Amino acid sequence: MPGYSRFLSERASLIQPSPLSSIISKINEIAKKGIKVISFAAGDPDPNVLPREELSKISQEILHDIPSSVLYTPSIGLEELREELSKFISRYDFTVSSDELILTGGSTVAIDLLARILVDSGDIVILENPSYINTLLAFRQLGADLIGVNIDENGMNVEELEKTLKNLGEKLNRVKFIYTIPTCQNPAGVTMSLERRKNLLEIATKYDLLILEDTAYNYLYFGEHTLPTLKSMDKEGRVIATGTLSKIMGTGFRIGWLAAPNDLRKLIIAEKQQIEFCPPTISQYLAIEFLKRRIYERSIEKAKRVYQEKLRVMLGLLKDRISEARFIEPKGGMFIMLELPNIDGEKFSNDLLENKAVATIPAKKFHVQGGENRIRLNFSRPSIQEIEEGIMRFAEYYRNYEKRDGE
Ligand SMILES: *Cc1c(COP(=O)(O)O)cnc(C)c1O
8 A cells, every 4th residue: 555645735734624524424323323313513404494396396397308407518507597596696685697607516616616716825814703614624725824803793893804904914915805604694693784794895995805705694584674795785896706595495406606707707617617517407407497486485485484483492492591601693594603601612512412412513613713612503404393302402411511510
């Protein structure tokens, strides 16, 4: 056997496994022993809320009627899908034409692609602290230095952002962009206020920076009117947006997009060709019908109704049973982040899974700094019954855990 390490690229040393995959395999191990795990670890919607019956029928039609549904299609995405998406995005997020959209196999790919053409080793990317783990890891793999700006109930603390930028001095010109998830953030569930959104754009102008706006949860905001996207308020072309159908159609279809200015778009498409020759064709044809037949309207309504109820139950129990837990109440999305005083989140999460078969995600790895005593809970995937049972077990274990720790 050769020693492979001498063949590895320098970049390979920056690659880290996602902590999510190790937790998922631990859950599977426990489940194999016949123990039923209650999981708050998911990053998925509830499959019973998704329009599976309708999509199932449509997929048969597609495979039967459209020969090209099983073949390669343009790297940039099917023309008809980009047109349907442009109508959908223009309705919910910002005005965009089909020519401005690049289809990707989920927005995870879109974020990585954009970073690939912007980030050199040693460049700086600024993001919310905490932020979406896959994005954090993607930027780090390119050698980016990450700066985390803390969040509160109004989203990214823009005063802290400005202070950080001022203190960068010479290094300011290594800042490539600010990555933000303004609505129903992952992992904290927080939504950025309108004022902060405006402030953020002003800061981007003042310091001549780009913004990458991730709209993953825009369609799961429970309120009547979603807040305007940064991109819709951007008059200077500073905001590049990425979005996905994952959270409302299904995470398995892999339909995401990037809306980037023309000059960047050409490079991104050329870079994409070799990495993702085309996003899954059958998923694209399904997405066309999902949008064209307006299946998403019912799907979104149902998801919001069901998740709002699940969140209500979870919040009630948390307030009732774990009064020490601090958290910001989400206005939508799929996650809530708990801060548990005097607890090591990674150890607690692990112990809770092993002893009580309740799975959670320690949030430390979502952070650039801090977050040791934070835990992410998903409320979209578990049933109401599972939420009730799981939070009870969580609370009971936490109470005894605290005592034991204090001894
Ligand atoms: C789920 C999620 C995504 C992306 O998902 P894809 O399935 O790759 O489209 C992107 N950003 C955030 C913040 C997410 O939570």
